Amino acid sequence: MSLKDLISPFYVWQRAFEKPYTQKRPIEDRPGAPRYRGFHMNSEDCIGCGTCESICQNRAIDMVPVEGLEQRPGDSGLRPRFDYGRCCWCALCVDICTTRSLHLSNHYAWVTEDPDAFHFTAGTDPMPWNENSLGYRRDDDYHLLVHDRIEMEMLGPDESVRGFDEVMKGYTEEQAVLEADRCVECGICVATCPAHMSVPDYIRSVRKRDYETGLRLLYETNPFSSTCGRICTHRCETVCVMGYQGDPIAIRFLKRAIVDRVPAERYREILGDDVSDNGRTVGVIGAGPGGMSAAYYLRRLGYGVTVYEAQARAGGMLRYGVPSYRLPDDQLDKDIDYIRSLGVEVRFNTLVGRDVTFQSLLDTHDAVFLAVGLNQPSALRINGEEHPRVLSGLKVLDDVANGLDPGIGRKVAVIGGGNVAMDAARVSRRMGAEVTVLYRRRIEDMPADPDEIHESQAEGCTLVAQAIPVEIKPAASEAQVTIVWGEAEMVADDKGGRPRPVLQEDRMHEETYDCVIAAIGQGGQIDFIPSDYREQIEFKWNKFVPGDYQQTGLAKLFVGGDIANSRADAISAIEDGHHAARGIHRFLGGSADA
């Protein structure tokens, strides 16, 4: 022991002269750091997808309905309720939150006597920290989810415009698995899908590469999976939670990824072909998606089904309205052939009202499902539209599908902004024409698929927005036609509707084309129904208004498809068919549930 060792410890006294370290008021003086992981806050952006609940390893989060909050497609109406007897403040829920609505405040003190009090619904319950602006937020450069969609290989516009080859090439297996992996399996999309397909489940089967299960899941709600995997309007993707911070999951193409990997020969083996016969029959008018869907589910239930189709081939608008670069014929056949292979009889070239009467159908069948679709082009309602060079979009598509030459010429104007207009424009491009599309509102208002709009532009169609056709005039040549159109200004609607285009009379244009293709919508044709029956049935705007289970006032008659719903797309028609099949089964005394 040295003297130094004895004296050295007294050095401690030196610190006695330092400023004290003590916090005067420890609780008030020390708020959490700006990044502190304190108590939860939830903003109005929350849609109740429940992803926070699924990542919570402590089961600290419950999804509960909140009073005064209405659910709507894309919002489940549930909100996360936290149990602070479980939470560990890892903030994984914040990191995973698909809408970035969930945050943590830097508030950290909660003391009470009641152990059951530590439950609260973040954002809606009045908590003292709700106005807190500091606290943990996910860093912009840190992700637990994959926000970018896996790109699908597609024909370039230079190539695609040259023929009718399918543009979207479909995902490879690896791509499909990667895309499916992005899904958080919240199920928000199921409510929005008109057919309520079990989207998360079949996406999971893509991820697991289990295509047999996937196919079975698809056929539970949709017998046109190959078709819908290509041309569905994919309303599901508009509400996909992944779309809030990145791209929505390519749900449509993942459906296609399943059917692309199951050859048609294996359908009967996977889906089963044991169909019984219960002795009753149902007549279906129209072999479009609605009719064939009803036929499929009715056949599965054991009904004998006869489909009456005016055209020579089945598929309806899918066949004659959708060009083959979007939906190749063989893919449509894949779906239809399987349905027919179950014993559904299709009578082609049989127009109800011409070849067979509506009454005879009612007499021969126990029930009738009507899905004739909209096959009458709407009129432009402007002067001169009866000019022979004014063609209808449907007619053009129909001719092309039947292998006929629609005779459109080299310079074409398409009027309209829907999918039929886009199809007509793109088909015309493929026939070698120079195409201008005239649409009365803005491009973002177009009802057509954004993809379609984008691709048609890429293929060289000129889109002229805010252009209102005013008059059709004969041109110098008989093979040509002149259209007069005026520019429009968008005027906000006083009643809160979407902005209206208003014609600017001083800015008129006149242009001559080889033909004008009108594609502004279609109407239905139901003259074949006797008028005394029609009186029993409810109509609105020349469309059916079906009751529960697609039933009409004429008890034996069920309706569906474009002529009975406002959405007018394939997937809605398919659901109508499925729903009607349930209804018919109920009506004919099947199971009470059905």
Add this chain to the structure above:
Amino acid sequence: MSTATDLLERFGTNYRISEVNEQKADLTFFKVPKDQAVRLLRELRDDAGYTHLAFLTNIDYIERGIFTLNYMLHNYDTRHTLGMHVDLDRDNAEMESIHNMWAQAATYQRELREMYGIRFPGSPRLDDDFCLEGWDQIPPMRKEFDTAAFSLARFYSRDGRGTEDPREHMKQQLYPTHTDDAPEGGN
């Protein structure tokens, strides 16, 4: 690094070494039969320089009916680690004790006894409580033991919880007539 391959070649003549897996440059896994394991351990320690037993643990392959013991040995000179696997019968798991080779092995063996029910005859204080006290169930680390179910059954959970699945909730609220699932096609 060729240490692992050299080494396993050297011992390969006397021991039935299988499933050699060079995970990375300084880490190799291999498997030996149960009856040769302790002899090989001793040789590795005394002749090959693997003097450090990092740990001893067990992996439960319930679907194959085996336990796989893993002895993790480290050689400080070559800085190489060896993971030696030994398969045991899951229903009658017993292994020779190595408490005489490494002092801490006795503790690991106690833990394995308690957590998996593996017997190491001769290992000191083997049957004393280690982590658990008054444990009356099957050894908890065995895969067939469901800890969540046990916890709920014995320790209970606080009331007042209940959750809704967004998908089911929306189904009931937004399209109730579509919820019946009787006539389903496909399967």
Add this chain to the structure above:
Amino acid sequence: MFEPTPQVDLSSGKYLKLWQGPQHPGITGNMALELTTMGDEIVDCKTHVGYLHRGFEKLMERRTFIQNFPIVCRIAVPEPTFNEYLYAAVVEELTGIESPERAEWIRTLNLELMRLASYLMWLGGIGAAFGQGTVYQWTVTHRDYILDLFEEMTGARVYHMYIVPGGVRGRLPEGFEERCNDVLNRVEKLLFDVEKVLFNNFVFKKRTKGLGVIAPEMVDQYGITGPNQRAAGFVRDLRRDAPYLVYDQLEFDVITATESDAYARSWVRYQEMHQGIRMLRQCLERTPREGPFQARMPNVLHWEVPAGETYVKAECTRGEYGYYMVTDGSEYVRRVHVRGPSYTHAIALMEKLAVGTNIADTAGLMVSLHTYPPEIER
């Protein structure tokens, strides 16, 4: 080698059975020593653990890979980040994800800060165990300033949950370097004070020199690692021998001693704190300010790690800390084993070293081995 415990006849009246615990004063966490004493000399010591057993390895088997990330840090309470790093490293190795360079630097910074905080806590412990309560007050207060740094960097004082598989969870906050440097300067000044007050203190010297000597041949027999091993003259440090993160780019010395008693072990740790400050200053200077800090990750909600097994280790304050993981290609891990250095230090080694010491010295002996029971029991 294992030595059988001496058979003592408790009813002979010569011996006294004494329980130290379950809250042993010499350690951070719960542990009990069952001592058999004759007079105040210990003739037998048995360690009892399990007071903190939560069954982590079982819990991890039923959580997905991302769900495991928040729970691993709880395995060693006073030193959570080593668990976070090793868990991230073991998952990254099995999946083939490489965390970006910026993340590697931030991780190193985080780990070294943690090491410093952990050592400060220990320094207070060894001071308190030998009657130097002042040192405890100083060091735990200064540790709190490091926790403040953690709070602004990671969002929490103790359980940071910051090092996530694939990188880290956020960038360094604005002005972090200055505040960190400031704290480092204060800690460094404090360390010189502690040297004067504790290491030069003749009481401390008298009581620790010759206490709990680990003979060099015991090192491998007992699987001793870390400062306990280096104090016995072995120049072994995973940061130098098997560099991980960016340790190969940092300058530091491996501190060793030869006496291998409680004083030597304390001295080695004390010196390592200075090395830690030296490394932290390098980290602060060299951590990239730009660039990604997270690798591209799959969707973590259903993250399937390919089948495989591996062992990843790092040098924590107490020695070799390692994660052994076996995966089978599913969303859940097949088996995780956490190798903590306290496992052998607190049980096999403590039981051996305690024999022959005084009751009064067991606490000091325990602290000088630096053990954390939570990592023994997991």
Add this chain to the structure above:
Amino acid sequence: MKDMDKSFKKDTETEFPLREEMRPHQVTAPDGQVIDIDPLQDYFCQEPPKVHAKSYFKIVEDFYNWARAHSLWILGFGTGCGAIEMRPLMTPRFDAYRYGIQWRPTPRQANLLVISGYLSVKTLKRAIRAYEQMPAPKYVVGLGSCTINGGMYWDSYNTINKFDEFLPVDLYITGCMPRPEVLMAGVLELKKKIKEGRADGANRYVENFEWYKANQKRVIKNWNMPDYNW
């Protein structure tokens, strides 16, 4: 003890006998005298706990409560993670001593038991004993989520979920882990409660003694100790 039968299950009655030193035995004193000892009878108090009666005069009781509130002595028994955040409170920075709080090494000197986080079954047994050894009036604070509903160890086979089934809790503090400031806030809240005379956990424990004991024995399988032993 742990002989493995086919199902591994153990019968708690027969498989968890008393520890050797707890059984009746004889000890030879240094002078050669042989003493019979029955530890369960000799070492422990057999008197059941009593309700701690209030003073007849309210003003006296208020004074007592005021005094109690200002000397909360915490038992230095860190049962879980939260113990690590109790240390800073003892240091100059937070300086809890100025509020009359101090840490005591033995339950017999303490009146506040802070359950700092999760409780494993093994620790629960010690916590109960520690609590029973504390002199009344005594208070219990549950620190951290784990004491409320299991916290992140809600599915662990070795940690309890609802602490209030085993000991009467006066106050809960949520957090994982709670900062030292929150514990301080909690203690200040407890002070208020004591001053208002509402912190009667010890009496609740006595009044529902059977219920608490039944809960405790449901979880602690090798009871191995007398029912009351303060």
